[in-house]
């Protein structure tokens with residue numbers, strides 16, 4: 001064990017605090033997520049999980065503390081800057097581009113790597129046409145993985161709920177992230193859909209060499225696929241370990257039973 | 261489309277426009293176009309430029325601007341100023357190397373470029389601070405901006421002040437009006453179907469998600485706003501040098517901005533063909549109702565408002581919604597009784 005090279009940290013969070021007026025939604029949080037990990041973040045309602053995601057992705061800037069992604073401090077950066085560095089996310093309350101097609105939703109990610117200028121699009125240069133073709137092809141490939149290629153031309157919001165969640169993951173992947181944050185991806189899915197999603201997430205991690213941070217209330221999903229789990233309660237980290245360790249942890253049991 | 265094909269299309273288009281221009285200005289044999297109709301057609305062309313350009317920021321990017329008349333004024337006065345005070349010089353300068361005909365013909369496009377740049381600069385100054393903020397700040401700031409511009413113009417005697425810029429030469433013609441209208445349509449349509457257009461639509465739909473997709477929302481909003489302003493400036497330059505419609509600060513207040521908004525709302529916000537249709541309707545309607553007005557004075561505005569109210573009640577998304585008008589609608593309707601809405605979406 002000790003002779004194997006320790007995996008590098010992709011994400012290192014230290015003493016992270018976020019206060020909304022008098023309320024500390026996140027308190028003195030530390031995290032260390034290694035490359036290739038499938039890392040679960042759980043906790044009762046209102047524990048601060050989504051707020052942590054919003055801090056990691058620049059939606060909020062931290063009140064205190066540091067966030068280092070692959071050696072770069074990202075605390076206080078704009079969301080689009082953080083996305084460009086390789087962090088992508090989905091949202092707890094789905095935020096698809098409603099009036100755009102499934103394909104267009106995924107294609108929006110393209111312009112991060114776009115090398116064309118506005119004038120290319122306006123006069124329709126070869127570079128523009130080539131990029132459009134490539135973007136479309138790449139987006140279709142991603143949609144195929146999620147079995148959404150047959151509905152590529154439909155409006156995003158016309159999809160059933162479960163597929164909207166999966167489309168959000170496809171759209172996030174289109175930004176070509178190395179760290180993917182999933183906020184309750186199995187919410188609203190039936191048990192079979194949740195199991196399928198679980199397998200898909202695992203497969204995506206290996207296929208795209210991702211590091212995945214997962215917030216999920218469905219314990220079967222979390223315990224089934226996460227290698228490490230951190231438990232948050234009232235903005236504080238109360239436990240960190242393997243699924244087995246977490247399930248036996250008295251503080252965790254107390255937090256969940258106390259909250260129920 | 262290959263480059264040669266594009267060049268051929270452009271050449272054919274220009275020839276057609278020049279031919280029509282000839283008919284408009286000098287008639288064809290015995291045939292003369294009624295000056296009143298010619299004027300309405302020209303005003304429709306200018307309205308198309310205004311409506312389609314406003315659609316870029318209001319329809320596509322979803323940012324509610326009330327400043328279109330202001331940018332029209334900036335562009336219009338700048339362009340007209342160039343022609344009135346420097347037109348002779350420009351014509352002489354170009355004429356000495358390219359010939360007299362080219363010299364006088366190029367005054368118009370040069371004045372339009374100046375108008376576009378001036379309006380774009382104004383767009384940048386207004387857009388950068390207000391587009392950073394979310395919500396309705398843009399509407400408020402652009403409304404204020406339009407009024408400020410109007411008051412500034414009122415106090416510049418060189419451009420006529422309150423009486424308007426009336427000592428202008430009417431060099432706007434059918435050719436320039438419709439070249440600019442078509443150019444505007446092409447620019448907006450091509451932006452919309454590109455990665456920039458998708459970024460703008462994403463911003464309209466959900467700014468937080470758009471940022472999470474790596475889109476610098478402020479930058480894209482400012483970009484769309486500046487292009488929209490520049491094109492409004494072109495429309496101003498055209499209308500300021502159209503003899504029938506000299507510049508007057510009174511005609512370029514926020515009521516004008518709202519008129520352009522009505523055009524795009526009528527046609528279906530976000531739809532380019534809808535904007536064209538709205539521009540034509542809103543220009544023609546008051547004229548068509550003129551006869552009614554002669555019999556029942558004041559009736560015109562009543563009917564006009566009533567029609568708009570009825571439309572908004574029965575079709576709040578505008579006539580075309582977000583769809584584009586296409587001949588396929590008729591073909592598909594015959595083939596299958598599927599609603600036309602499905603047609604536009606599936607072949608993306």
Ligand SMILES: Nc1ncnc2c1ncn2[C@@H]1O[C@H](COP(=O)(O)OP(=O)(O)OP(=O)(O)O)[C@@H](O)[C@H]1O
Pocket residue numbers: 020023025043044045046047048049050051052092
């Ligand atoms: N923008 C905000 N302003 C004020 N309070 C906020 C804001 N965002 C979150 N909060 C508060 O922070 C706390 C943590 O919320 P958060 O959404 O992060 O919880 P969560 O763990 O994601 O809960 P859930 O499991 O229900 O999604 C809650 O008390 C919430 O009301």
Ligand SMILES: [Mg+2]
Pocket residue numbers: 049050051092
């Ligand atoms: Mg949450």
